[in-house]
Amino acid sequence: MFSKACKYAINSMVFLATLPEGQERAGLKEIAFAANSPEAFTAKILRTLVRENLLLSIKGPNGGFEISDEGRKTPLYRIVQVIDGDSIFKGCALGLQECSEKHPCSVHHKFKAIRDHLTGMMMTTTLQDMALSINTGVSFLKT
Template sequence: MSFNILYLHLDYTRRKMFSKACKYAINAMIYVATLPEGQERAGLKEISKAINSPEAFTAKILQELVRHDLFSSVKGPNGGFHIQGNPNKIFLSEIVEAIDGDMLFTGCALGLEKCSEDHPCPVHHKFLAIRDHLTGMLMTTSLRDVADRVNIGISFLKY
């Protein structure tokens, strides 16, 4: 039952920019940011249903976000997760960095250990602009920004 695995298992032709864990993290935080005032806390089940993610795995990621002070959590009845701080001042870059780290922003695109201006990889200069563009965008896009788009119905968290 493998058409394109005819040739080796080097078929992973579906590499994306972020890890799944990171996507779940971003989606989860956006979802919680969309909740109305007075009820801005949501439980694991609610969150993973809202963003269509595997519950147990999502739990691990939410824990990680709590450790990174992006969420805070409350146990027991009516417990759950709420955003730690002001969604206007939480940026996508912080979520990405919490889960995927900063290699996307700082690491060499070609994997050179000591890639730098002095000792650049062959695509160093080409990627500088891309990286700046990407990190600039992530560092200026707040949770509020994107959550509002969901709330007014012009963007979506699942399917």
């Protein structure tokens, strides 16, 4: 479904979103541990998220990464889009270059329903929503 890079990105962002305002900064090590992801690879992914303004980064002693208020409100959709692109939301499930209402693949309509379902869910679920569910003990970040 999602690439590993994408899962690491989501879990890192959600972890940062679980941190209370005022103590919202965390270093790479802490993030990678919390997200259960390899440190150096996570560093690369975080840089992408920083470039996209979904994260803030601070160098030097007591440096690290922070999620902005805006970042907390970011829908899951956006993270996937930034890391994996939006082929999962837009591309043809069977790989047809041109797959549309006019020239549909043999599961076009059936997949459209699922894709719409997925897209809707991913667009309406924010990192904050996910973080809240973790902070209230309803769900978990790590296995």
